Amino acid sequence: MKRTAILIGILSLAALAGTGGLYAAMHAKPGKAVAAAPAAPPAIPVVAAAVTSHDVPIYLRGVGTVIAYNTAVVRSQIQGQLVRIAFTEGQTVRTGDLLAEIDPRPYKAQLDQVSANLDRDKAQLGNAIANLGRYTDLQSKGYASSQLSDTQKAQVEQLQATVKADQAMVAQAEVQLSYTRLTSPIPGVTGVRQIDVGNIIHPTDPNGLVVVTQIEPISLLFTLPQGELLRIQMQMAKGPLRVLAYSQDEKIELGQGTLQLVNNQIAQTTGTVQLKATFENKAHRLWPGQLVNVRLLIDTRKNGLTIPAPAVQPGQDGAYVYVISSDGQAHVRAVTVAQISEGQALIDRGLAAGETVVIDGQFRLTEGSPVRELHGKAAQQAREQSAVQSVVP
Template sequence: MVLITAVAVIGGAGLAVWYVGDTTAPAQAALPPPAVPVVAGTVESGNVPVYLRGMGTVVAYNNVIVQSQITGQIIKIAFIQGQTVKKGDLLAEIDPRPYQAQLDQAVATRDRDQAQLLNARADLNRYTALQQKGFATTQLVATQNAQSNQLQAQVKYDEGVIAQARTNLSYTRLTAPIDGVTGVRQVDQGNIITPSSANGLVDIAQIQPASLFFFLPQTDFVEIQQQMATGPLTVLAYSQDDKVKLDTGKLDLIDNQIVQTTGTIRLRASFPNAKRTLWPGELLNVRLLLDTRQGGLTIAGSAVQQGPQGSFVWVIGSDGTVQTRPIEVAQIDDGIALIDSGLQAGEKVVVDGQYRLQPGASIQELTGQAARGAQLQSSIEQEIP
């Protein structure tokens, strides 16, 4: 800047004196913007499981309603509701007296018919001997032989009646047909139970092993089928909040048709359920282990950002500045992103603090307690509307 000053008057005439001076101050150098504090992470390489996720419902491996095959009064209940039972355990007993009486009658009838059969055979032997000597007619022998055969058939019929009576008597003991857990008892002691009772005595559910039905998009069908051809696929069951792993099982069924209304395929997995963490009717998250990618590249899922052109990350250069780079993400599972393309192993990316970054900005990497504090603060700010 140039400053011009005019002063002084000498005598009567004015004499202007001009002083010209350069008052331009030296320009102050512009300060670089401060480094942005961020939390950084490294692109890792390793074996990465590839999962397909879905929702599923636990069902009993086998489910049986214990029905009575005869009509009678329940005189004994031998189980507690919710009890674990083994195959063959007594559950209830029906009054056996009417059926014991039927068995006794059938046995008595058979014994009578057997006695008559023995007598008829003895007469047949005598008549046959007399016929040979000419003292008995052929008609008499034939009639006795027919009577003997008739009584023999009657005894055989009696044996069938006895077998039926014994079977009915055995039905007075209601036993568990499978291993499992009993549900709510439907009939109390003293009541009459019949074969037509819709709810039977009790429901028994086999939960060890347990089954789980779940659905996945039909677009995954071909890949699942191809992987099943190489061996059984592992299925993981997680709690509904997806935080607790409950059990590990195997995929054993792909349904024989696509559900057209939803465009999904139904699958079934079996779990040993040794700790009984799976219960019939329970709604769970399911992860089907489709493959394990060898040498897969992974970063923290928080490093992945979304822009108009898709997914990208902030990559930290060797000079401490950042630039955006587009990437392709295969999956994000348990906070870890599997990268298909766009990064190389060993590169550094920003995993927290991206909201203050601009291309070319210098960064300050936070570590240790400072990094944990920055991540906590970032999560709090994201929760505040």
């Protein structure tokens, strides 16, 4: 019994001690509690690049159409049977190259005939001149009348005119005979043949024999806004302007040429001015009728500041970028973009050379966000993932 009473007393004291501790905890003053410090936000992984300074070309961009430098429809100037084709379709030819031949026999016979007439009349003229000399000598001695000499002189003049007419006939027959050889009037590339050997070709055939198109050099017509006209004229006064032609996807440079002229009037309906450039086109990358993108090199910005184009973000107040400060935080910076070309943005205002801007991962950033720059393979994977996300709807 005595041991039981002692045990009950110990448990009662323990209970009272627990109740007091609970009471003390419930009535403790708030000012005496220790507050836990908030955890720092994790750094956001981003891909970054530095602002670089170098000479940057300034382009005016437009769309143009390639046109042949010269185009000629090879037609026959005489009628006759086509006896020979001397070219293949798509062949490159030079000026004067033989393309086809018409049966020359009728025209050769005509030339022989008028040549014989000329020889006959020359012989008669020679005899008449000799007679005139004899009559003149006899007249001087009193053995012939002046009438006889005058008549002979008139006959000589008549035969001289006949010979001149014969010579013209011979020249005409030679020209007709030369027309039996159809040659290329310009250097270029032949198109589709319009008539086959054995057929009769006529001067009135609408399609002629073939079309020859000159593509070395070649021309390009393109348009630009009329607001750029004064700027173009000022630069043309300093020297020839370079024109670059690109494929429609802007991935392949097709050639470089020189601006030849600015058209003498502005299209009122579109507010544009037409320009013409000439390209050597040695590689034949430009083809008549081809639609291309055009860049007119108007100026070169010395020590221009450039950043990768993905760094520039559109905002309500204009373009901006995220600049990484020395303490590893991203800060919003408004910028003025002069142009975006070949994946690079030329910055007029807002950045300085050597600063670091975010080029991938901006969608997770806010002003002052801590960032962690990715490099190497990690940066490449991040950019590839962003590219996939931008394509998937």
